[in-house]
Amino acid sequence: MNTLELDNKLNAMIIAGKSVEALRTMYAEDVVAQENEDPERVGRDAWVQAREQMESKTKKFSARVLANAASGDTSFSEWVYDIELEGMGAMHIAQVAVRRWKDGKVARERFYHK
Numbered sequence: 001m002n003t004l005e006l007d008n009k010l011n012a013m014i015i016a017g018k019s020v021e022a023l024r025t026m027y028a029e030d031v032v033a034q035e036n037e038d039p040e041r042v043g044r045d046a047w048v049q050a051r052e053q054m055e056s057k058t059k060k061f062s063a064r065v066l067a068n069a070a071s072g073d074t075s076f077s078e079w080v081y082d083i084e085l086e087g088m089g090a091m092h093i094a095q096v097a098v099r100r101w102k103d104g105k106v107a108r109e110r111f112y113h114k
Contacts, residue, residue, distance in 0.1 A: 003101050004068070007075035010099075010106070011065050020055065023048050028105040035111045060084040075099045 001009070006026070013022035027044045034040045041047060061083055068077040081093040095113035099106050 001104065002070070003073055003075050004070035006101055006104060007068055007070055007077060007099065011068065011077055015063050015065070017061060019051050020048055023051060026106060027109075028102065028107045031106055031109065033109040033111075036113065054085070057086040057088075058083060059086055060090070073101045075101065 010022055010026050013019070013026070023044060027047065029044050030042065031044050031047065032040050032042050033047060041050070061081075063079060063081045066078040066080060068075060070076070075098075077097045077099075079093075079095045079097065081095065082090070083093065084090045093113055095111055098110045098112070100108040
């Protein structure tokens with residue numbers, strides 16, 4: 001599977017509400033991920049735990065990809081999310097995800113959003 005195909009597969013899992021499964025199957029065990037300028041989070045288990053915690057508070061979830069592309073081992077996806085979290089209310093998030101792939105798994109990911 002090429003990088004764009006991998007990105008499409010991962011994006012489809014997220015849209016279908018299968019984020020935790022996607023993390024477990026499509027991310028390297030030692031993945032490094034970062035949101036904006038926040039400190040990097042290292043390790044798939046840390047991301048799974050954070051995602052499970054978020055999903056336990058999710059009342060509504062909608063996501064769509066506006067565009068995506070790949071070059072070499074890097075993919076880019078532009079997203080729009082509408083999420084409602086218990087205790088936080090409704091949020092509209094515009095985000096770009098940049099993923100670096102190695103051996104068919106996400107090795108590094110960075111999110112840019114407001």
